Amino acid sequence: MDEDPRPHRIAIRWPARTGNKIPLVTLAPEYNPGHHQVYVDLLERALRHPDTRSVALTGSYGSGKSSVLRALGRRWWDRRRVIELSLSTLNPDMGPTVQAENPAESEMSNRIQKELVKQLLYRLPPSKTPRSRFPRASNPSWTTGVSVATTAAVVAGLTWMATALAGWQPTIAGRLDEIGWTAPWFWSALTAGLVILAVVAWRMLAGRYALQAGLKAGALIVSLEPTSSSYFDQYLDEIMYFFQVSKTSVVLIEDVDRFGDAVVFDTLRALNTLVNSSGQVGRRVVFVYAIRDSVLGQIGAKNNSDGLAGSESVLEGPAFAMDRANRAKYFDVIIPIVPFVSTGNARDLMMRVMKRHVADTADVKGISPALIRLAARHVADMRTLWSIRNEFEVHVDRMMTSASSMVPGISKDIVLSLVLLRATSPDSYERIRLTTSPLDSLVERWLALVDANIDFRTKNLTELRTQLENSESRQLRAERAGQLLDSLRPALLTMARGITATRVEFAGPVTDADLAELAGWEQIADGAPLRMTLWGLDGYGRRVNEQTLLSPEMIANLIGIPIDPQVWQEADLAHLMDEVDSTEKEITFLRHHTWEQLYARTDLTVKSNPGEVAASPNTEAQDDKISFGGLVRAYAPTPLARDLIAQGYLPRHFARYASMFYGAVVGLNAAEYISRAIEPGAPVLEYELDEEAVGQILVEQNAVKDDADLFDDPSVYNLDIVAYLLKHQRGAAKRVATHLAQRWEEPEQKFVGRFFQREEPEMSTALAALMAPTWQQALRYTAVDAQLAPETRLRLVDSVLGAISAEKRDDLDSDVGNYLSEHYAALPALTDPSDAHSATIVMTIMVAANGTIHDLTDLEPSALAAAAQASVYPMTPTNLRALGGADCVALDVLRLQPTSRPIYDHCLENLALYLDALAQLEPAGTPVHVPAEFATVLGDIAGEPPRLALVDQFVETTSIECRVNELEDIAPEVWTALVGHRRTDPTFGNIQRYMRAYGLDENLGGFLAEHGNIRTPEATPQPERRAVAIEILAGRQALPTVATRVTLVSSIAPGTLPIGQIEPEDANLVGPLLTIGLLADEPETFDANLLARWEDFEAAVGASQEFGSFSDATTMPARHLAKTLGSRALHGSTGAALIAKLSSLLTGATMADATDITCALAERFELLDLPRIDALRAAGASDPSLVHLIAAQGEDLSLADLRAILVAMAGDYSRVSRGGSGTVRFANDRNHRVILARLSGVTHTGAKEKQTIRYGWKLEASLKAPSF
Incomplete structure (x- = not known):
């Protein structure tokens, strides 16, 4: 084993168990003379200087400040005068949990002061600070007990001496003798009793005080009064008292820089000044601060213009220098520690620390130097390096060296990556076991990205295959x-x-x-x-x-x-095949990739969640899409974790490598799926599992039997798991399929869609067949909703049709029907079912979906019989031939055969198509073979209102022998067709019934006009005749010809008709009806309102023989009198009678009417007497018309009558009649010449034509006195 480069090792113990052999190094501050001696010497020199009050030891985190202060505290000449204060126990991010009365108590500087005050108050035992106002609990001291006992003994001795000096000894001795005691024994017992009593009382009193102090103070309660602004101010007397009795001369303060609050240094500086200037303390006290360089830069700095704490000063030049100098005045000596670990040399240090595990060559398994370089960029702290080394030693031992079963694929690189994650983000690492860490969130988003891209490419692949198949x-x-x-x-x-x-x-x-x-x-x-x-x-x-x-x-x-x-466009098949191949490779990559490979693919994206883009700057995100690299930036807890993922050192199975592995039954892949899918109950569709892994999952989950509860859980919705079950556990597969069909929510739909798109045909059809019996959406989904290639869709629909049940379904809509109608010929389950029962079920589905089998010749016999019974075929010549041809499909033939009754009903429901198809047969067929059955079939057709519109077409296509003589024998709904096609008789009964049902419409009008008469039995009641006649007379729309209506009415012989039944619109009938005697020749017939039009009045008057006798102002309207007098249809006797009654007929005449009548009489040269002429004038006849009428009278009008009428006309006519003086002028026409000629020489001297500028051409006459 290589020598541990860190001398401060934890010793290896015996016996040689694993825990005793793993090399560990303590992380406590360690004095290293090579690094720290120079700083200790500088501190000692600074402390010895008499003017030093405040010293700052500055350096970055991990530079060795604590080690230097520890060495100083141990080596200083009087350790009792050195105290250490540390704020490592105070959490900078956690504020007070209880609302304080003084808001200043929650300020960071006061929280720091509070912690320092508490440490000072607890620094010395209560016995050293008897005058402190803070009682503290403590155990009684044995030395105090000895003192109490000695005191009691001394008191006893003093008592003996006092009695001896007082002469009381003999008396006491005598009394003692009386009770049997001796003086030595008495005084010895008294002394012993006092000692015991004093000790007992001391113990009791001291214990009670300690208990009361513990209950009152406990852990010392230090609070800020409402009137105080800081803890140092409030407890200044206690602080001074502490420094007075403790003889402290050096205060070492650490970790005050953890809070980033430079204000506290102001209070510490003020405290240091007070302590050193206080006569109560009486000595120099030096404060030594261990702080970071960044905090040093904030001390004394002025706030910038924006008021942002900690920001760089905006001052420049001399102002900036003065600002820095102001900071330096806070400390008497500033000793900087030069960093010995940085990102520049951390790699070398880490290589030394991890030397025994680093791989020297590619053949030696160990930590990759590249990983060391990566980690060193993020870990530039010696203590952290040694912590990583310690954790790595433990992890590598438990996961590799001493592990009974190593995780497949584990390496020292992976172990070190997890250790680095644990060291730099312990919270994230701790939550890995709960699957709530940011990396677990990354896994969820990664799975979503993979699933979304596989889904997109699977659909794209389906479209490409569809185009490929369509092109072919x-x-x-x-x-x-x-x-x-x-x-x-x-x-x-x-x-x-x-x-x-x-x-x-x-x-x-x-x-x-x-x-x-x-x-x-x-x-x-x-x-x-x-x-x-x-x-x-x-x-x-x-x-x-x-x-x-x-x-x-x-x-x-x-x-x-x-x-x-x-679907129809021509495609480049080679290009399509290339795209299919490329898409399949993309799907393969998405199912078999590492995080490192996916990190490099910026083209694979998923819809971003809120905050992901903002949390990952420089992310490849467009249109709310984010790549895996962006997800890593968003969810990686640290930049180190991000780089570990990007460079492949932290794999997707990180959770399995973060704990012990017991892989006796379950492999890595199976364990990962159990953790990610089965345990949370959230399936991962595309998670790749081989058959061995699936078997391991089933064994581990006690699911080797088909009735295991696992198969009820959605977590088995994985492509490989379900495929495995279809191959090896059919019963379990059926159970899963049943749940898929019955639940059929978004997860089930997504899984089934992906399975159908991705799996082999035998697998997808097998699953569809298992789901079909309980799958209400089976046909809708497979035929319409699922995005599938055409061939795949055909196979699935056929599989569903072959296994579907006869239960009522709710997925059979028009889209399903359209698909079945289009592809039925390619569906063996429909064209050639296994048995008659299956054929019935399939045809029932076709009916429910409104599907259509366009060509029955594609069906096998059992399917043809079921289709005929289900009526799922259109009426085409081909289908009629398939059903037997023209002789077998006549409606009357089909109706009489029970087995063909559904065909008969189908023909009636599609009557129009049936009739057209029948006509196209060779030879063409007729819908009714036997005319006697015509009425029955026609009645069935009329039984359904929608078919009524086709009755006309049906009747037209039947033989002319197909008739219904009496309409009462059939429903009224078909009467129009029978009448329209002349398939009934023009009898009075038929016409009467038809009119009652439909009135006199154009259909009946044409029928009546063609026949010209109505066969009316003699026994027909006259009122009924009259009613039909009146309706015919009113049917001007259906029978526009008056002569036809009159002829038809005449054939009915209705007798005299009441004139009141004739509407004004039918007034043109009055004349013809008068002519044939169907109207009475009486005044009521000539109602002015009825005969308002002249044409109708003229025809009526011309047909009347008695009009002249009963005519009056009511029957002979003045507006028609002029035309009547001029009509050629007027009988001579009628005209004479009207002229004779002229005066009475002018009642109600207008001036225009009077003028027209006067002109008409003048044209007829009728000779009128003065009263009638004057009546015309009185009625308002115009002067020209009266002049015309007077001229027409000629010499038959006497001169006296002439002058009388002219006088009545007034104006120049009156003047020329009376004579006198002056000139009169009249229009230059014949009528005026005639009148002036008769008056010439009587009232004027003669008329002459004369033209003047004012009057033009006029007849002028000079008046004279009348002469008779």
């Missing part, structure tokens, strides 16, 4: 999409608006010529819409078309195949 099967996909699109032609016909579509034509990117064209589907996947044209007939039977654009999303919904550009 694009043509098959295009053919499948074309077939599905072609099968949807009947459904697409229903998209027509306003026309009856009969044909669908696709015009691009895929066309009718080739619906499976790959290039066209690629264009659709890129976003190009599919142009579709619907050809058909409009409402007038004209051939028209309607164009529609189908977006990729609409097409995807229709055919049930995703139109994803990535």
Whole structure:
């Protein structure tokens, strides 16, 4: 064994047990003449100088200050005059636990003063400080007891002498003789009694005082009174008294620099000054401080402008020099200790300390020199180096040298790394055993990073494999999409608006010529819409078309195949394979890496938690992502720990290396998984375990049987564990699978997804099959949610379908149905199930998921029978042929056979598609073979409201022999179709029933217009006839032709109809109905409100034979009188009667009406007498119309009557009638000439045409006196 370089070793003992042989070195301060003698000599010289009061021994931590002071205390000429005060017992980070009355008590400087005062008060025994005001408990001294006994004896002797001098001895002797005592015995007994009594009393009193002092003072209670600002001020008398009685001349003060508070030096300096200037002490007392250089720099320093304690002074030049000088005035002598350990030479010192364990060559197993260099950069303290050496010796012995089972892979580098961690971060090391250390947090984040990156790359790998498979099967996909699109032609016909579509034509990117064209589907996947044209007939039977654009999303919904550009685009297969290979290598690295390797990968990141980036400066973090290097910086407790991880000396199994290893059953990997996953109950999915390790875990956890409790715990959610169970413990695997299926929360979903993506096909399908019976989300997850390659998804879905139970499920939605519909042909569990029961279960699932088997010819017989019963197929010609062809799929045939009843119901539910598919069969089929069954089938169709819209199409496709003669024999819902397709008779009963149900609609109107009459039995009651007739007359929308309505009503023979049933909108019926005698020729028929329009009034008046006889102002409105008089339809007798009643008919006439009537009479040259002409004037007829009418009367109107009417007209007409003087002017027209000619020479001299600027061309007449 090499010589220990540190002479201050702990001796090796016998017997030679391990604990007695491990080389250890004490860490107590050690005087080394080579390093410390010069500083001891300097201190002694400083102490001997008469003016020295305060000495500072400065140096960094570990530079040997304590060793120098220890040597000084041992070598000084009078050790009794040297006391040592240390603040190592005071925690700088822990304040008072009880709220003090004086806030100053919590200040750091007062806490330091309090500790110093307590140490001074306890420095001397109570006997040395009898005048101290602090009672302290102490044991009675035997010397005091001797003194008490001697005193008692002396008192007894003095008593004897006093009695002898007083002459009392004889008396005392006599009395003693009486009782049988002698004087010597008496005085001896008295002396002994007094001694015993005094000693007993002293013991009792001293013990009682000690007890009271202990109860009162105990550990001395020193507190700061509310009126005091510091402990030194409050207890100054006690401090002075201490220095007075203790004869102390040197005070060694250590560890005061631990608090970084320079204020305390002000108080210590003040105390030193008081002690040395006090006459009570009477001698020089030197304070020797052991302080760090950094604290020395703070003493006396002024606060900078920001008020930051400990910051560098902002003073420069002379001001800075004065500031430093001010600090130096605090001490009479400052002795610096030159450091003998630094980061520059720590490597050499550490190499010396660890020499016996350092590997000299690469072939010798030992501590790596590189690790020594790394550690030396962070540990530049001699005491720490020796502490590390001691801990390393113990660890290497327990973990390697004396270990019965060494941890696999352990080395001295690993042991030293853990020792370094323990030495530099003991709290973190201690919490490793509880898995709560920062490194354990790092492990959690590391596992999260690995899991996130494996998850990302696994999904990426799945996408790449999907692209690879899609690229190889694009043509098959295009053919499948074309077939599905072609099968949807009947459904697409229903998209027509306003026309009856009969044909669908696709015009691009895929066309009718080739619906499976790959290039066209690629264009659709890129976003190009599919142009579709619907050809058909409009409402007038004209051939028209309607164009529609189908977006990729609409097409995807229709055919049930995703139109994803990535699925359809052409890919570089070689490039895809390279990417697949690269991604697989990345996943392999993530499962098989060391922390050192991962530290170098800045591209592998995880989402950062709050505070991680801030805690790791210079971290490679972008967009809330952080690399493993950043995590190490954030969680490594020290920079040394960070470097140990970065350079590979601290591995991920550090927790296993930090304790004893008993690897008789459990290996390192298994033990790590038990600790990280099973014990906390938190699985690590990707933790790599070989079969041996899994077996060790099962043995250690008592899980070798399938019913072990371990299999109920989520901690077994590990890829390798579950794969092992699937291979070797099928029962346990089933138990785990059941829990996965029943719990199905986020942990289960994550594990199952990763297992399906990563494991071999036989493993993933086996797990899916075990989970399926109790897995409610089995189909939804495997078919839709899980991110899987197409082939993998097919295998898993098929496995689930083969093992699924018949229980009700809640995962069968449209997405699942779409997937099953698209891929059913590639699923053996669906096309060729093992038995009829399995076929029924699978088809039941298809029904629940709204899945569709597009081509029944892909199914084996048992599957075909189950599919037919489950009705999961569309109505296509191909499927109808698979079900037996046209002769077997007629509705009346299917209805009569019990086994085919589900097919019958399915045909009714998909009637439109059924009818179209039936028409496409070769030869085309008919939905009803036997016309007698037509009404029954039609009734079944009408039984469900959704099918009513298809009744018309159904009736149209049946044979013309399929009729229902009486509508009452079938549901009213189908009457419209029967009437529309003329599959019933125009009997009064049918028409009446139809009208009661639907009214007179266009459908019935066309039916009636085509037949032209209604067959009405003689026994039909007249009221019913009249009601139907009235409704027909009101059906102007359905029967726009008046003649048709009148003809139909006439065929019913309803008798005379009440005029009140005729609406004003149907007033055009009054004339024709009057003509055929269905309306009474009476005043009520000519209601003014009914015949408001002239055309209707004219037709009614023209058809009436009696209108002239009963016409009055009510039946002959003044607004129609002018037109009536001019109508050619007016009977002559009617016109004469109206003119005869002219005066009464003008009641209520407006001026316009009167003017029109006057003009009409003038045009007819009707001869009227003066009262009727005057009635027209009174009604407001215009002057021109009256002039026209007067002129038309000619000579039949007497001159007197002429002048009378002109007078009534006023104005120039009145003047020209009366004559006189002046000139009158009238319009230059024929009517005025006629009137003026009759009055010429009577009231005027004659009329002449004359043009003036003011009046223009006018007829002027000069008035004269009338002459008769």
